[in-house]
């Protein structure tokens with residue numbers, strides 16, 4: 001543990017602060033040993049002497065943002081010509097053959113690049129859904145753990161999977177699928193090897209069959225049993241498009257949620273990416289089961305997927321968090337921008353006096369933490385991990401703004417000025433300072449990987 005971690009640091013007098021729990025911290029936050037040890041009320045000073053102070057008087061402070069759903073490898077296929085302007089199923093079919101050629105060095109570069117991009121946008125925890133395991137990439141989880149460790153990112157790495165290839169009536173090509181047994185063996189291995197259970201865990205593992213149209217029912221059932229046995233969470237895509245509804249009705253004779261329940265997945269250790277096409281009755285069932293939803297506004301708009309019924313889901317008892325989704329359907333990975341997208345998209349659906357900027361921020365912080373089953377991140381309170389994002393309102397776009405917290409969202413912030421993960425500074429002056437890294441070199445290496453991947457077709 002570094003010396004810095006054991007010192008008391010007062011992040012002093014922020015311009016504005018959002019604690020995500022209603023607590024007053026207008027005088028700032030005191031951090032020690034990677035955790036928040038005190039909230040300082042407006043005009044007050046810390047109760048105990050501090051070793052250092054950090055002047056936050058020009059910064060808007062929020063909990064570190066939490067991204068609940070991503071496919072980091074997709075940073076290699078942003079704005080990919082063959083996939084442009086297509087809805088989900090044709091979009092997937094255009095990209096699967098490219099993705100099936102992913103190599104280990106490409107995944108490492110993509111994970112590092114995506115985590116860097118997210119960190120610079122104020123995101124401190126990332127859930128990644130990696131479901132591509134072609135022959136060259138059976139150690140994908142190990143590659144991602146290595147990249148996350150080097151970046152000092154807090155991650156929920158989900159062991160994704162595809163086992164229902166084209167020849168069995170699924171959507172992915174055969175070379176991109178594994179057998180159920182290969183998948184389950186590796187799921188067990190990575191849970192045992194990497195899943196941390198302690199307060200402040202930096203790496204957690206969840207099991208994540210890709211979607212109803214890319215895995216067998218047997219795998220869904222077995223994954224649910226294994227997750228229960230090892231007390232880890234479950235994740236998948238569900239109810240993203242009308243195509244998926246039709247697929248489920250044709251193949252299983254069930255709507256997606258009925259199918260989910262039939263394979264033992266309707267409970268509070270499950271979170272679903274998208275969760276759009278549900279009936280009122282289905283929303284109530286999701287609420288009663290306390291299922292989590294990773295709301296992905298940009299992706300839903302780009303693929304014309306539909307409007308997630310976020311507030312109705314929350315009112316029913318479901319948990320709602322925010323996500324950027326994979327970089328082939330966003331195509332950026334910027335969490336603070338996604339907060340604005342969530343506000344704007346949901347305003348098309350809900351009255352302005354019911355859907356506010358605070359709701360969008362709440363989803364990206366406390367909401368996302370609940371979705372990932374975490375009680376140690378997502379808000380600023382004593383005992384929580386010191387995961388903190390700070391934004392400077394020093395550009396033309398913010399000039400003349402009155403409410404600094406509202407301005408962060410309404411004027412369109414897109415980069416964090418300072419970011420701390422577990423009490424360690426990762427970003428200062430809008431640059432990654434730890435680890436010391438050459439972003440130009442990383443972008444060059446990453447773009448070379450993207451070109452190689454596209455040319456391998």
Ligand SMILES: [Zn+2]
Pocket residue numbers: 069070071129237273325326
């Ligand atoms: Zn996704």
